Amino acid sequence: MNNSWDELEQKLAALRPDSPAPAVWEGVRRRIARRRLLRRRAVLGLVILIGGLALALPSMLPHQAVRPSQHQPVASSVKLPHQVKQLLRHQPLVSSRRFPRFAAPQCSELAYLRAWGHSSAAFRRLLLKNSLRKSPSEPRRRPEYLLIREYSQ
Amino acid sequence: MGSHEDWQRWFESHSGPLLLLARQWGASRSDAEDILQDAFVRFWKHRRRVNDPAAYLFRSVRNAAFNLVRAQTSRRKRLEIAAAPESVFSPAAEDGELRAAVETALGRLPVEQREVLVMKIWGGLTFQAIGTVIGIPSNTAASRYRYALAALRKDLNSG
Helix, strand or coil, X not given: CHHHHHHHHHHHHHCCECCCCHHHHHHHHHHHHHHHHHHHHHHHHHXXXXXXXXXXXXXXXCCCCCCCCCCXXXXXXXXXXXXXXXXXXXXXXXXXXXXXXXXCCCCCHHHHHHHCCCCHHHHHHHHHHHHCCCCCCCCCCCXXXXXXXXHHC | XXXXXXXXXXXXXXXXXXXXXXXXXXXXXXXXXXXXXXXXXXHHHCHHHCCCHHHHHHHHHHHHHHHHHHHCHHHHHHHHCCCCCCCCECCCHHHHHHHHHHHHHHHHCCHHHHHHHHHXXXXXXXXXXHHHHHCCCHHHHHHHHHHHHHHHHHHHHHC
């Protein structure tokens, strides 16, 4: 019985199955090549994106304030630029009379802020934001001298 | 298996049995070639995770052929009357009669036995691998193979 099985198996194995047309392999090769190309392009795109972000990110971050040296004395009398005087006239930031303890002698708060590297526009925005605070856990308006202190330091 | 030539050699050695298997489910030659191409590209995509390439490809081809035939059932019934039967074996002068007889006998076998026979004889898979491909125990695969051989022998001897 086993011999007849083996014989039949050998006869069957001798028959060669029909091979697919050469175009089938050609199609396989082209599809694989196309996948490889798409993957390379995706990787390249990702590298360019990450590189671009790495280059652009530092310029998007807020600049650190340049802190003046602690030993650098604040000017006893600071001459404010004309534009700053205009600003103060139209929208006084703070009154030095209210915060004598904080203000340097004869030095406006603006000059003090400037010494810490802040602009009047930035501080006006801060004041505006402070005035718009409506959170019940925070006072509606915080004293400006606190703002100046926190903002500057 | 890394170079282009390796891939091509492997494809050429296994594509015949894979095509034969696809056609056992009733797929036409052109449909079987499409199935084969898709299966090979899919295998290339997952090649690093595949332990047994032959078993993966046979399973992939089998499932695709089964799904295709199921989807085309109504169209197939209309066409099969008109279509001339396509040979599944490579023509050779010395065994032309045997080839025709085997093709006819194979066509009479149930598809469950046919696919086991194709994977064992021409695909060179073990019963263990065949069981993995089809999702049956290896003993069941061996039984189906024996039944298929017995039916073929009876058919060839009577013919």
